[in-house]
Amino acid sequence: MSPRRVTLADVAKAAGVSRTTASLVLSGRGRELRISQDVEQRVLRAADELQYRPNIVSVGLRTGSSRTIGFVSDTVATTRLAGDMIKGALEAARERGFMLFIGETEGDAELERLLLQAMHDRQVDGLILASMFTRTIKVPKAITAGPAVLLNALPKQPTPLPAVLPDEVEAGRRAARVLLDAGHRDGIYLIGAGPGLRNVPSESLAAVERLVGIREALGEAGVKVAGARTCPDWQPEYGLAATQDLLRTVQPRALICFNDRIAMGAYQALDDLGLKVPADVSVVSFDDHPIASWVRPRLTTVALPHYELGRKAVDVLFTEIERDRADTEEVGQVHRVPMPVRSRESVAPSPTADSLD
Amino acid sequence: MSPRRVTLADVAKAAGVSRTTASLVLSGRGRELRISQDVEQRVLRAADELQYRPNIVSVGLRTGSSRTIGFVSDTVATTRLAGDMIKGALEAARERGFMLFIGETEGDAELERLLLQAMHDRQVDGLILASMFTRTIKVPKAITAGPAVLLNALPKQPTPLPAVLPDEVEAGRRAARVLLDAGHRDGIYLIGAGPGLRNVPSESLAAVERLVGIREALGEAGVKVAGARTCPDWQPEYGLAATQDLLRTVQPRALICFNDRIAMGAYQALDDLGLKVPADVSVVSFDDHPIASWVRPRLTTVALPHYELGRKAVDVLFTEIERDRADTEEVGQVHRVPMPVRSRESVAPSPTADSLD
DNA sequence: AGCGGGCGCTAACCCGATTTAGCAACGGAG
DNA sequence: CTCCGTTGCTAAATCGGGTTAGCGCCCGCT
Secondary structure (H helix, E strand, C coil), X not given: CCCCCCCHHHHHHHHCCCHHHHHHHHCCCCCCCCCCHHHHHHHHHHHHHHCCCCCHHHHHHHHCCCCEEEEEECCHHHCHHHHHHHXXXXXXXXXXXXXXXXXXXXXXXXXXXXXXXXXXXXXXXXXXXXXXXXXXXXXXXXXXXXCEEEEEEEECCCCCCCEEEECHHHHHHHHHHHHHHCCCCCCEEEEECCCCCCCCCCCCHHHHHHHHHHHHHHHHCCCCCCEEEECCCCCHHHHHHHHHHHHHHCCXXXXXXXXXXXXXXXXXXXXXXXXXXXXXXXXXXXXXXXXXXXXXXCCEEEECCHHHHHHHHHHHHHHHHHHHHHCCCCCCCEEEECCCEECCCCCCCCCCCCCCC | CCCCXXXXXXXXXXXXXXXXXXXXXXXXXXCCXXXXXXXXXXXXXXXXXXXXXXXXXXXXHHHCCCCEEEEEECCHHHCHHHHHHHHXXXXXXXXXXCEEEEEECCCCHHHHHHHHHHHXXXXXXXXXXXXXXXXXXXXXXXXXXXXXXXXXXXXXXXXXXXXXXXXXXXXXXXXXXXXXXXXXXXXXXXEECCCCCCCCCCCXXXXXXXXXXXXXXXXXXXXXXXXXXXXXXXXXXXXXXXXXXXXCXXXXXXXXXXXXXXXXXHHHHHHHCCCCCCCCCEEXXXXXXXXXXXXXXXXXXXXXXXXXXXXXXXXXXXXXXXXXXXXXXCCCCEEEECCCEECCXXXXXXXXXXXXX
């Protein structure tokens, strides 16, 4: 069928040298091992002419490195946002000549075990354990064997694994600052969580951290949260219900929605009452879901940097792989990736703002 | 660091037999090769106790099969819809004990070449070449070497490669039938393409095929397309503009939008004029983008079966791999995956419908 | 001439499995 | 008792590279 692959032996024969010599030249160690210029050229030319490419499977068997990393997620590959995470990881890996194995566990521990095993069987050089939502996960002990990184997740039990996460606290601060910069001081309500740190959906790290950031930034400006409504799940229908409930008693100047889906519900609740965004109510949110730039007015939101998260995870994994060789001891560090504000049309200056500055 | 992997040699030693015997037993060929029950049990027990798992890299080197397939796409991993494609492929592959290499070309031919090379270097057993949009692609000659399948794409030049595609013609028929079943006979307009087969964005297979299906189904019912507006790109803003343009001259009873993003624009244009969906105008569309079930009224749409497409591609690839071994000659077949109708609230019975049947 | 040493290259082993060819032991037939 | 055919297992080659140890040769020195 396909003409048999060109092997090192073919190159060696064509160049009239031994396999050893060919190997040395091609791995760049020819210089230090005093291979003559003449032979070096002959080997290089032969390799080029035959279009030789080393068989990575073979190299993998001998050296133990398959130039491959495993990307295991709960269900991350399925969502648009998280697809970017994979894309970032893919590109960062490619730049180093590595490929990615993808696997989804669907939250099934047994599936996860099998998947990790399958990757281990293929001698992956490292693993990225990714989560769809930012949360704490139980780290399967199977992965403590080799280099690994948690992505968008923190270990439930203390482990030496490094983790890569979006900087949600700073994101909360930024969301608040968007409103503060627009002159808002009063009538700022939260939809999805708060106002206190106990009024937060469990399991969701993002909720807590965003809330902390929001309160910090507002607090520093001497501004108080006017009120809040929680949502059992961060879906549009709950955002709608929560906002409707809020609007029954007060008229807010600004809403900080805990994600874009909630904001969709809020938009609808406001629209139903004839309230205009942003003239009557400013809205700021989190995630930068694609829908945020589709709705009118387009939603100002603090973006989850999925692409960068993916890249960063690979970067950290590679330092981990290096470290493994160097045998340096170090604790599992937490890396935070900044979440950028996407300024769009859902925020307007507060009508009550001082025009002093 | 990690306790060295258990190898076949370890199992053999523990069972007190040779590696050959252990291999024979574990590969299930012990029976036909007359290994005694006693030895068989000893080997199996040793393997079990040591938790032996064969090193697939090694098996790959020896047998040429890495139990891995490559999934190369233009940019498919990034979108929500297409993520499902990967998920389908992932699961179908996993059921057979295969893993997936993922790669994105970004439409860059050079990148594609490198990616295919990298996969070839890792001895993938087969390749899936996927496209984000249904379209014709130039098949890189690098892949003709091994088994391969086109996914969501047709080859530009004739090749022996099989292809897996959504059944867009039937989808067009189904969309039309949704309206026909609701009693619509008049005032059916198309947004995105048509009315003639020449009024179609180039490169888009889906446009042509959906249009063909629509015209067939309507034609069979003796119904004519009342008119159409094309869109330079199938994005909400163009859907908005096209629908606004349409509404300047006529009031439609029903719209068939060529995808959900166009339908979003159409929704807005109708809303701007105070027209209610579905009371005044029924809307049916294609793709089943997540947004279709978020908007109110939820959009009736003919779904792209991404998950099934991914599964099917893997299925076809495996028959291709078998075929490769059997050396059977056969042409590149085109497999069509049905597109299901998601009936929601954007279609109402025609007010002019005969109430006879 | 004999010896030491650097230079340039290669033989041989290794990674972890599969697979081919064949060897010892045993039983039954002649 | 010898010969042959099974039965039950194993030695060795193989896949395609990386790596270690070391071999021959030429040179210069004494």
